[in-house]
Amino acid sequence: MIWLTIILMTVIIFFSRYIFIEPKLPLRLSAGMVKFLSYSAPAVLTAILAPIVFLQDNTLHLNLDNSYLIGAVFAVLLILLTRNTLLTAVLSMLLFFLVH
Amino acid sequence: MQDQQADPEQVPQSKLKSALKGAAAAMPLSIAVIPWGILAGSYAIEAGLDMLQSQAMSAIVFAGAAQLVAVGMIKSGVGLTSILLTTLLITSRHFLYGMAMRQQMSPLPLRWRLTLGFLLTDELFAVCSETKQHKFDRWFAFGGGFSFYLIWNIASAVGIVAGQQIPNLDELGLDFAIAATFIALVVPAIKTPSILVSVLVSLVMAVVCELFHIPGGLLIAALSGMTAGMLTAKFTNEAHPNKTLLTRPGDDL
Incomplete structure (x- = not known):
């Protein structure tokens, strides 16, 4: 039963990743659609990170007791100053674990 | 993956160099995901999966969030249909990634599409979209995706071997690593x-x-x-x- 679950999950997840890069799929992206999709990366990544930063135990934490928020603000400043992804990730993690 | 020379889309850079550049671009995300890989491995063991099944979760399902949620559901005895519907819901964002990458990936040969499609995680999408202004480089994408895959699986294996000796990793605030890295990718965009x-x-x-x-x-x-x-x-x-x-x-x- 566990193997069946694993295999069916694999099929569903692979399908979701593959179907739209299959050229035989009769789908032509219009210029408008391409523009719409150009917003997808920042929008999706933000949608993944926002609840991590602003919510803990399903409560909104918009104050300085929230080490996630402090770390996130620090990360925004760092990336603006340095433009270095790795440095920003590492330094803001260090700060986070110091205040957490 | 040898006969790419005749391809007009081939980037004017050595394949290995591109792949290494991709791996380097994905490195912050690969590092951020290590604790999660360990957690995914140990949690699967805790939920009663055997070692092979636990590794298969990371090796063939290869979907962090869906894996953790599904293992949690297996552990609490939820039925297969619910698990699969939840998987579909969690994985639905990948439809969007595929659509966004369609212009770059759909002209590739089948084995490239299968490979990059399989590797198309949040993280690979983040790395590929970061470099979208350049011409799409399949080896760069492969380097990023495959290095991430390897690290995810090695981390899972560590978690599987350590099993339940792993303390409550999910309470240490490790999710901040993901948030910080995504911030570093989103802000410059x-x-x-x-x-x-x-x-x-x-x-x-x-x-x-x-x-x-x-x-x-x-x-x-x-x-x-x-x-x-x-x-x-x-x-x-x-x-x-x-x-x-x-x-x-x-x-x-």
Whole structure:
């Protein structure tokens, strides 16, 4: 039963990743659609990170007791100053674990 | 993967160099995901999967969030249909990634599509979209995706071997690593007012959806943000910075 679950999950997840890069799929992206999709990366990544930063135990934490928020603000400043992804990730993690 | 020489789309760079560049671009994300890989492995063992099944979760399912949720559901004895519906909901954002990468990936040969499709995680999408202004480089994408895959699986194996000796990793705040890395990717991508609007709308919607336990909140938030960005650009007559590069001659636009 566990193997069946694993295999069916694999099929569903692979399908979701593959179907739209299959050229035989009769789908032509219009210029408008391409523009719409150009917003997808920042929008999706933000949608993944926002609840991590602003919510803990399903409560909104918009104050300085929230080490996630402090770390996130620090990360925004760092990336603006340095433009270095790795440095920003590492330094803001260090700060986070110091205040957490 | 040897006969790419005749391909006109081939990038003028050595394959290995491109792959290594991709791996380097993905490195912050690969590092951030290590604790999660360990957690995915040890949690699977804790839920009663055997070692092979636990590794298979990471090796063939290869989907962090869906894996952890599914293992949790297996552990609490939830039925197969519910597990699969939940998987579909969590994985639905990948449809969006595939669509966004369609122009770059669909002209590739089948084995490349299968490989990059399999490797198309949040992280690979983040890495590929970060370099979208350049010509799409399949070896760069492969290097990023495959190094991430290897590290995820090695971390899972560590978690599987350590089993339940792993303390409560999920209470240490390791999710911040993901948030920090995504911030470092999103902020430089905000090049126009409409992208800023898109990000802010997505942010607020994601928090609201999560707060009210709305299923599929991630996708709702992302689509709202994308729509808001699109409308902002339309009403302000904004020219997209990547527009000329997105429309190469010969593209079916």
